[in-house]
Amino acid sequence: MQSTVNYLWHTDDLLGQGATASVYKARNKKSGELVAVKVFNTASYLRPREVQVREFEVLRKLNHQNIVKLFAVEETGGSRQKVLVMEYCSSGSLLSVLESPENAFGLPEEEFLVVLRCVVAGMNHLRENGIVHRDIKPGNIMRLMGEEGQSIYKLTDFGAARELDDDEKFVSVYGTEEYLHPDMYERAVLRKPQQKAFGVTVDLWSIGVTLYHAATGSLPFIPFGGPRRNKEIMYRITTEKPAGAIAGTQRRENGPLEWSYTLPITCQLSMGLQSQLVPILANILEAEQAKCWGFDQFFAETSDILQRVVVHVFSLSQAVQHHVYIHAHNTIAIFLEAVYQQTNVAPQHQEYLFEGHLCVLEPSLSAQHITHTTASSPLTLFSMASETPKGLAFRDPALDIPKFVPKVDLQADYNSAKGMLGAGYQARQLAQALLEGQELMLRGLHWLVEVLQTTCRRTLEVTRTALLFLSSSLGTERFASTAGRPEIQELSGPAELRSKLRTLAEVLSRCSQSVTETHMSLRNLSSELVKNRDQVHEDRSIQKIQCCLDKMYLIYKQFKKSRMRPETLGGGQPVLQALGWEATCPRAWLQRGADPQAG
Structure with missing residues (x-):
């Protein structure tokens, strides 16, 4: 004590x-x-x-x-x-959140926005007080839970901080190398003599790496063998990065550097948020301090994101949910254009349903007139054009299952268990998205069919009324009075007028029959859609995946516990025997020749 x-x-x-x-x-x-x-x-x-x-x-x-x-x-x-x-802060750090297998591919969008809001607000307070942190990283961003269960993130560890105005420079080197600005990395990690002075923008670089890490679950710059094993290549990646690139990777030893200008497909952030975030990352992950944004522009652009409202739009043709970020003061025309950027459905071809009713969006009105939406109650978009839709894009989670090393090794087995669990959570997230998309698509189609049925009924009413009028006109005194009207005088006589009316009646009759058949087909289709929706509600895929994940988590938890106290157990097979779960661990599955997928 x-x-x-x-x-x-x-x-x-x-x-x-x-x-x-x-x-x-x-x-x-x-x-x-x-x-x-x-x-x-x-x-x-x-x-x-x-x-x-x-x-x-x-x-x-x-x-x-x-x-x-x-x-x-x-x-x-x-x-x-x-x-x-x-x-x-009782909930650990942002790093501990990202280390959880559930966030192996980055934070969910809602949690990422909380991180962004908290980091921006904390950094803004630092700059208002003329302080540079110099060691921004997920491990120095603490988390606690608010009274209403929401996350609150707080900057900590000011051991490297110092007072510094926007136009001042410093020469001392602090920080953690994966999050270190390349100029500081060159001197602190590579030990190369140089006389560069550093400004407040070094914090922006660290923020950029941190936000990328939070969005994707991995670092943006990864040389072959890892950042700490291949330091020279790490420096090359950060300094040779082309303008606009937000990540660089070397996939094989002495291999070429590969650049990425977008977030990976496994990222859980919506395309709407990604389109706002990527330009910010590109401009703060800029090695040349003269080209890097200043804090004023960084705060302006991030605040712009945080002040936007989200309109949830489900595209029927794609079966994909979209998040459209707009300002309340924007016009609906701007919203329609934003939808076009994400769905490739031109504004003039966009039609919307909301909770079963047609929703007419007047382009000149304010976006405030758009109804409040949620993920479970979005605007349903259907297109009046015959474009080829692009559905949900995803990476097969099976590709992220780690390879098992040929020998028993506690650290390697821990990494394998963690990687397997991460891939499992990714599979659950993808299955959830597909199931929700199926539910929204069937519901949207059901609504669309109901709208078409209503249109058919109204068309039938008008057609039948017209037929009654024609049938009563033909062969009655009304026909004689009609024939005397000035606009009918061009016809050669009553016989020709009667012939024209009969033809019109036949056309309307055929139209009425066609609409009636269409109405019956729509009724049958509506019944089928209801049955399919019931089947979706009965689907147990998510529960089955979760059951598997619960068992995988127990294995991972045991590996984690053993890794924390490796001295209490010997190496090799005795480790498994001492843990008492030879029959359940992934390695045992392989040793016994079992199929891991069968479980």
């Missing part, structure tokens, strides 16, 4: 550890309130005095809901080590 005057903690309750300090979960001695204490080690006191006190001064200056609060600065009783008493 260790303590200060007001706080108490146990060294087993370690939350994180760095080069100069360790962070523990602690309690207030009087109230029992949970806090986080940052205890500085001996190495920290070897730094210059102004560097030692910089973190205290920075935190005292800051006060924002998206920055971890500083409660007090105290000292331990014996060694008189400095202790920062800070707000405790």
Whole structure:
């Protein structure tokens, strides 16, 4: 146990550890309130005095809901080590969220927007106070749950922070290498002598890497063998990146560098959000500081995203749900154009249904007139043109199943279990999207058929009324009075008029018969659609996948637990025997010749 005057903690309750300090979960001695204490080690006191006190001064200056609060600065009783008493974030860090297999391919859109909003707000507060963080990364963005169950993210670890105006420069090097600006990487990691000075835009680079990581589940720049094994190639990727590219990969040793200008297909963000986000990433992941956006433009563009409202649009021809991001002050014409960009259905060919009724969107009106939509209650789009639709694009989750190494190895097996579980979650997410798309498509078709049936009934009413009028006119006194009207005088006589009316009656009769047959066909189609919707509701695919995932998670959890305490078990097969689940682990499936897919 260790303590200060007001706080108490146990060294087993370690939350994180760095080069100069360790962070523990602690309690207030009087109230029992949970806090986080940052205890500085001996190495920290070897730094210059102004560097030692910089973190205290920075935190005292800051006060924002998206920055971890500083409660007090105290000292331990014996060694008189400095202790920062800070707000405790019970849900770990953004890194721990991304490390979860469920987020192996990035955060869901709703959670990503929460991260974006919190990081932008926290960074804006830093810039308002003239502070550069210099170590932005997912591990330094803490998470806690709000009173209503929503995530709140907060910037932490200001050990490298310092006061710096927009036009000032610094020369000292801090940060974590995967998130480090290339100029800083060159000196800090490659140890190359250079006299470059760094400005506040180094934080923007780190934010860009962090946002890409949050959106995709992986780093944007990956040399063959990984960022920490192939540092020279890592530097090449970041400095040779073409304008507009947001990621670079080397897939084989000494292979070419491959650039990406879009987020990967496995990303869970909608195309509507991706189209807004990618230009921001391209302009803050810019190695040349002169070409990189400044914070003013970054804040303007990210705020533009966060101020938009989402209109959910389900395209019947594609069976795909779209998120259209627009401003409330935009016109509906702008909305229709945005829909065109995502669906390739031109504005003049767009027709909409909402909750079973035709929805007429007047282009000149404000977008505020668009009805409120949700993912389960979107605008249903159908096209009046005969274009070839492009359906849901996805990557087969089976391609992301990891290869099993030929020998028993705890770390390798842990990685395999985690990779398998990540692919499983991706399969569930894809199955959910397909099932929801099927439900929305059947519901939308049912509505469309009902609208067509209503049109048929109205057409029949008009046709029958016209036929009654014609039949009553032919062979009655009304015919004689009609024949005397000026507009009929051009006809040669009553006989020709009677012939024309009979022809018209025959055409209307045939039309009535055709509409009646169409109406009957639509009734039958409507019944079939209802049956298909019932079948969708009875589908148990998601439940079956979830059952499999629950079992896979137990295996992964056991590997994770064993990996954390490898010294308690020997290597090789005794590890599996000691865990007591030889018959359930993925390796045992393969050793026994079983088919893993059969489970």
